[in-house]
Amino acid sequence: xxxxxxLIRRRAGARLWLSGLWLALFVLAAVLAPLIxxxxxxxxxxxxxxxxxAWMAGSEPGYWLGTDSLGRDVLTRIIYGAQVALAVAxxxxxxxxxxxxxLGLVAGFYRGWADRIIxxxxxxxxxxxxxxxxxxxxxxLGTGLSSxxxxxVIIDWTRFCRVVRAETLNQSKMDYVHSAKVAGFTRLxxxxxxxxxxxxxxIVALLTLEMGIAIIVEAILSFxxxxxxxxxxxxxxxxxxxxxxxxxxxxxxxxxLIALFFTVLSFAQFGEGLRERFxxxxx
Amino acid sequence: MLLLRxxxxxxxxxxxxxxxVAVIVFVVIRVVPGNPIAMMLPPGASAADIDRLKALYGLxxxxxxxxxxxxxxxxxxxxxxxxxxRQPVLSLVLDRLxxxxxxxxxxxxxxxxxxxxxxxxxxxxxxxxAEAGIDVANGIGLSVPDFLWGLALIxxxxxxxxxxxxxxxxxxxxxLPFTSQFYLFESxxxxxxxLTADLLSHMFxxxxxxxxxxxxxxxxxxxxxxxxxxxxxxxxxxxxxxxSETRVILSEALPNSILPTLxxxxxxxxxLIGGTIIVERLFSYEGLGNMAIDAVINRDLPLIQxxxxxxxxLFTFVNLAVDMTYAFLNPKLRHx
Numbered sequence: 186x187x188x189x190x191x192l193i194r195r196r197a198g199a200r201l202w203l204s205g206l207w208l209a210l211f212v213l214a215a216v217l218a219p220l221i222x223x224x225x226x227x228x229x230x231x232x233x234x235x236x237x238x239a240w241m242a243g244s245e246p247g248y249w250l251g252t253d254s255l256g257r258d259v260l261t262r263i264i265y266g267a268q269v270a271l272a273v274a275x276x277x278x279x280x281x282x283x284x285x286x287x288l289g290l291v292a293g294f295y296r297g298w299a300d301r302i303i304x305x306x307x308x309x310x311x312x313x314x315x316x317x318x319x320x321x322x323x324x325x326l327g328t329g330l331s332s333x334x335x336x337x338v339i340i341d342w343t344r345f346c347r348v349v350r351a352e353t354l355n356q357s358k359m360d361y362v363h364s365a366k367v368a369g370f371t372r373l374x375x376x377x378x379x380x381x382x383x384x385x386x387x388i389v390a391l392l393t394l395e396m397g398i399a400i401i402v403e404a405i406l407s408f409x410x411x412x413x414x415x416x417x418x419x420x421x422x423x424x425x426x427x428x429x430x431x432x433x434x435x436x437x438x439x440x441x442l443i444a445l446f447f448t449v450l451s452f453a454q455f456g457e458g459l460r461e462r463f464x465x466x467x468x
Numbered sequence: 469m470l471l472l473r474x475x476x477x478x479x480x481x482x483x484x485x486x487x488x489v490a491v492i493v494f495v496v497i498r499v500v501p502g503n504p505i506a507m508m509l510p511p512g513a514s515a516a517d518i519d520r521l522k523a524l525y526g527l528x529x530x531x532x533x534x535x536x537x538x539x540x541x542x543x544x545x546x547x548x549x550x551x552x553x554r555q556p557v558l559s560l561v562l563d564r565l566x567x568x569x570x571x572x573x574x575x576x577x578x579x580x581x582x583x584x585x586x587x588x589x590x591x592x593x594x595x596x597x598a599e600a601g602i603d604v605a606n607g608i609g610l611s612v613p614d615f616l617w618g619l620a621l622i623x624x625x626x627x628x629x630x631x632x633x634x635x636x637x638x639x640x641x642x643x644l645p646f647t648s649q650f651y652l653f654e655s656x657x658x659x660x661x662x663l664t665a666d667l668l669s670h671m672f673x674x675x676x677x678x679x680x681x682x683x684x685x686x687x688x689x690x691x692x693x694x695x696x697x698x699x700x701x702x703x704x705x706x707x708x709x710x711x712s713e714t715r716v717i718l719s720e721a722l723p724n725s726i727l728p729t730l731x732x733x734x735x736x737x738x739x740l741i742g743g744t745i746i747v748e749r750l751f752s753y754e755g756l757g758n759m760a761i762d763a764v765i766n767r768d769l770p771l772i773q774x775x776x777x778x779x780x781x782l783f784t785f786v787n788l789a790v791d792m793t794y795a796f797l798n799p800k801l802r803h804x
Contacts, residue, residue, distance in 0.1 A: 200607075305484065308481065308484075308485045308488075309485050309488035309489055311738075311783070312485050312486070312488075312489050312779075312780040312784050313779070313780065313783075314741070314742035314757075314776075314779045314783070316742060316745040316757075317745050317757070317760050317761075317764075317775070317776060317779065320760075320761060320764045321496060321497075321764055321772065321776070324765075324767070325496055325497075397611070401613050404615070405615055408615075408746070408749075409746075409749060409765075411764075411765075428619070431623075431626075431627055432627065435623070435627060438619070438623065439623065442619050442623070446612060446620070449611065449612060449616065450611045452611075454607065454611060
């Protein structure tokens with residue numbers, strides 16, 4: 186018989202393994218894209234337009250998941266699309282995390298004016314619908330990978346700031362913070378060497394979640410044709426194309442959607458699994 | 469007394485937030501590249517024409533001046549004129565608002581029904597495999613956003629098993645006798661259930677896409693607090709009286725677990741409203757969100773401003789209402 190904690194741990198284990206495996210595949214696909222892709226992602230051939238996947242009648246060898254309306258290979262474009270998704274997840278995720286967490290730590294630990302100003306800005310930010318905010322920023326910044334990343338950072342830092350601020354506030358009331366003060370630690374040292382390590386598990390869980398969210402935001406922007414140039418393969422761009430030809434060629438929509446679905450799900454589950462594994466209360 | 473002070477201070481911060489939103493939207497929009505004036509004029513317009521049009525839209529003054537004029541007008545309910553349609557922004561926006569409100573409320577209702585049902589089931593079947601199944605479903609529901617649910621639903625119920633409409637708000641061939649934009653509400657009041665059915669068949673898929681993440685949150689939180697209350701004294705007492713387990717959950721535990729879930733639902737409702745923007749796009753549903761994306765693509769600055777402000781008002785007031793409800797229902801604050 187498993188007791189409650191054993192059950193949680195076993196489920197967290199399966200969760201970590203499954204999501205970790207998918208994420209490893211995702212990173213490998215992105216890094217090795219030029220080596221493993223069966224076709225050229227941009228090669229258009231109208232003779233090969235809307236070929237069905239390999240197991241259906243009318244398919245061509247070498248086009249495993251079929252082709253889109255311009256005759257481009259779907260599998261190849263999914264693999265190249267992983268490059269954009271990975272870049273957005275890493276750069277936007279980390280930058281959002283650093284800025285949001287730093288502001289959250291400052292607001293929660295130093296309180297006073299810094300807290301009041303930061304919290305007021307967070308309130309204003311929360312009053313914007315995020316998708317509209319993102320589209321608006323792209324209209325201002327122009328399209329392109331760096332604009333997309335910048336827009337995500339500008340919008341999503343509040344997610345870290347709010348949670349880290351609340352967690353820092355909680356930690357600041359703990360005995361060990363008082364002990365650090367008695368021991369003559371400076372305020373900054375208390376924050377960095379005493380409080381930060383205790384807030385870190387929360388930050389890591391949020392970071393993996395944010396990486397998934399960043400990929401979704403990029404896909405949404407690609408979907409409304411406001412992300413990266415349409416030549417480049419992106420999952421969102423493929424989905425937008427697939428949405429329009431859904432009755433003629435469902436595979437153009439389905440396969441990038443599956444890639445996006447599992448990647449986003451895995452990022453969220455991986456973070457949750459990590460938190461469960463390293464949470465001292467559950468352990 | 470405390471409650472009054474709390475209300476006033478929350479009202480004040482809400483106003484500050486809204487003014488902040490107005491300032492930011494105004495500044496961001498003024499940096500948009502692509503001159504909207506140039507797009508409105510025929511080729512070969514003279515410099516004098518351009519200046520005249522700039523003066524007409526007040527674009528010849530400094531940004532601070534422009535802001536004060538615009539903000540003064542907004543306070544009088546004048547949001548300017550849309551550049552693409554040349555109609556007043558306020559009437560355009562208010563025309564689309566009912567479609568988005570109906571969609572959001574429908575999504576909220578679906579989310580509550582699914583969430584509460586799963587929570588009760590999960591509590592009733594606690595410790596069994598079914599509960600683990602509900603937990604996994606909750607985890608997936610939480611991690612996958614409305615945009616992806618929308619696409620998955622289009623595939624499932626629009627293409628593979630086409631039982632629902634996947635595009636638009638109402639079938640274009642239908643004659644609509646409506647005098648307001650609240651189509652669903654009006655179709656019910658007028659007893660035109662044929663129209664109600666058509667509207668629902670269009671609305672169900674986008675509403676479900678918006679509802680699933682929220683349903684997962686409700687289910688998870690409510691189940692957690694139900695599982696705590698079914699072990700409390702009054703539940704144990706009810707059981708010794710011979711109440712069935714289902715009845716203990718429904719009549720003893722549920723009323724005592726609703727409050728924390730209720731406040732969370734309020735906060736999450738604003739996220740749901742924000743989600744309508746892309747979901748409406750996905751299903752070509754003619755609401756505010758769809759109009760917002762078109763406005764950005766067309767660089768229709770006055771319209772963008774109007775829509776963002778309206779969304780901000782909606783968000784802040786839902787939050788305000790949630791906070792106030794919580795304060796009124798919380799005995800510690802009520803009797804202070």
